[in-house]
Amino acid sequence: MAVAQIRLFFICFKNAFYSELQQLFSGFTRHWLLWIFPFLIFTLISSIFTQGVMLDLPIGVVDHDHSSLSRQLIRELDAGSHAKLINDDMSLPEAIEQLKRINIYALLYIPPNFEADVLAGQQPTPILYYNSLYYSAGLYSIMDYSGLINSLNEHYRGIMATKIGLPIPTLAEVNFVYDGLFNATGNSRYFQLFSAIVHILQLFVVACTVHLLGQLPKTFQVNYAIILGKLFPYTLWYTSLLLLEIAVLVLVSSAKVNSQPIFMPIVIFFYVMAAQSIGVLLFTFTRTVINAYSLIGILVGLALTYSGITVPEISMPLVAQLIAQIEPLTYALNTLFDIFLRHITFSSVVKTCLILIIYPFITMILARKRFTKRLEQQEVFN
Secondary structure, eight states: OHHHHHHHHHHHHHHHHHHHHHTTTOSHHHHIIIIIHHHHHHHHHHHHHTTOSOOSEEEEEEESSOOHHHHHHHHHHHHSSSEEEEOTBOOHHHHHHHHHTTSOSEEEEEOTTHHHHHHTTOOOOOEEEEOGGGHHHHHHHTTTHHHHHHHHHHHHHHHHHHHHTOOOOOOOOOOOOOTTTSSGGGOHHHHHHHHHHHHHHHHHHHHHHHHHHHTSOTTOOOOHHHHHHHHHHHHHHHHHHHHHHHHHHHHHHTOOOOSOTTHHHHHHHHHHHHHHHHHHHHHHTSSSHHHHHHHHHHHHHHHHHHSSSSSOGGGSOHHHHHHHHHOHHHHHHHHHHHHHHSOOOHHHHHHHHHHHHHHHHHHHHHHTTHHHHHHHTHHHHO
8 A cells, every 4th residue: 555655656746747847948937037037147146246355445534643653554554455545634523424425435533642652652542443334345445454553563562662671572473274265265255156146046946936836726636746746847957057056156266175066966956945845835825926926035135134144143143043043045055165165074964954854844744734725716816
């Protein structure tokens, strides 16, 4: 009896798979969701990041000291590649207003008696603010500042030691070894591009799943084998699509894969399955396909916010970390980057895949009764 049921399951699965495979590209909507829009977005995102690191970002200056040291600080910061200092004669309220209006991305404030206090050993603090609403631009605009301050500290440390007649203690010598990480994969720009590509795929997978289920007739008899067979061609397609995009990214960026490349399609396959499960849930628990499509935007926003792309997971509050643990993108992205950066073990890959395979099972349990009722509304709302 059990053998007959298993055989019947695979027959239904195979028939549904080949039937759907024959009409994989039947219709402009499927072409749009399967390859036109993904490649357009891939090209657009890649072109955005081809410019590389942001340079010569405008920074305002408020110099209340006008000493030789303050002018040196301004001159050397301006000589760096990331910052371009402007309006060094503006007042502090004017500079703050310019910062709010995004006419400048950062503001360097030098306090009065800056040089005199330095030579007196008072440790004055010049401050460089940046507009956190424009995180990347503000962060890049102050990138040269810490190195410059360290250089000035080292220079005036010798001057102060000479004045008080004490020898400068010998500091430890530190050597950095970049082998293994000093490649495109370790670059923050590459990380953002890679994350965006993996993240955007979830959008197309969910949208395509909702579209496919929305085409089912009202009289469709719910059969897990048939549904899985209909979804499986798209699982294979989107897995191949993401692999192709990553391969192009790796080749163009000359990135180094430290672990076994064969691990990558395994993780991506289960990631696509988890994303399809989300699409099934959206379709099942919304009254119309339009409602399901509208919720995809919220889903994408949650994935972008809480998957560790914009904010590291360890920096999130507890509630945000719990949301991150629910999102399949978190597990897929972390493991894919581990494949690039570290010699990840096969057991770690299996652990991630086991976590991702939970999503289809949870979806099956939640949608088991509701799915039939949802199909009965097809003709009414679609």
